[in-house]
Amino acid sequence: MASPSGASTGSSCLLNKSGSEEELQALLDQKKRKRMLLNRESARRCRVRKQKRLEDLTTQVGQLRMENSQLLDNHHFITNQHLLVEAENSVLRAQIIELNSRLSSLVGILQYMNMNSSAGDSQMYYY
Template sequence: MFFSEEDQLPVLNETGLNLTTDEIEELLSMFQTGEDTSSVIMSPNSGSEESNQGVVYSDGERKKRRMLSNRESARRSRLRKKRHLENVTEQVKQLKVENRELKYQYSFILNKCHLVWTENELLTSEYVALCARLSHLCQILRANHRNY
């Protein structure tokens, strides 16, 4: 009870997928040999690059494919994590360099500020001394002016 090549009857399974003649023959052969068909599952297209439409997988095969898929997903996840770590490490390096430069600039500005502060104190004391001398000279001039 096998179909010939020209007998391409579209048969829908429970998920609504068309079965090919080869798939129908494989299913029929399982019924004739008395295999346990409860372990046979039709896998719809799982989003992989290859179309699994109409391919019959046993529970063991499905588990193996799922394990491989999980391994690949974990590998991609590890690669993303590694790239993220490399990016963060590079950012840390850049921020350390920037921090060092900012500390240097801060130290330079602090030294400049100290020099300006010291110079300001010196000029202020000079100003006070010159004001006192000027006041003294004005007193002398007034005294000399009174005498005439």
């Protein structure tokens, strides 16, 4: 003896069950959309950070290239200065050798003159 109200209660239960399934599905869809939005925002922030990092690295590359260029210029300048000093040093060494040779010759001449002068003094005493 099913009463119409009992049948109605059963179908109402089915409707409520379907309604709660729909609500659950809607809730899951809402969570899924929220997760998708959060993932998109996270991906966007990641791309922004990546772009910023790339820009920073590009700036750093430019600065390092400029510094490298300045260091190379400085290296070339110092190398040229070193070559000039080496050349001047070679000239000065050659002058030292020449001056030592002249000094040696002059010392020899003085010794010769002193020996002759001594011998001449001795000869003078004999006269």
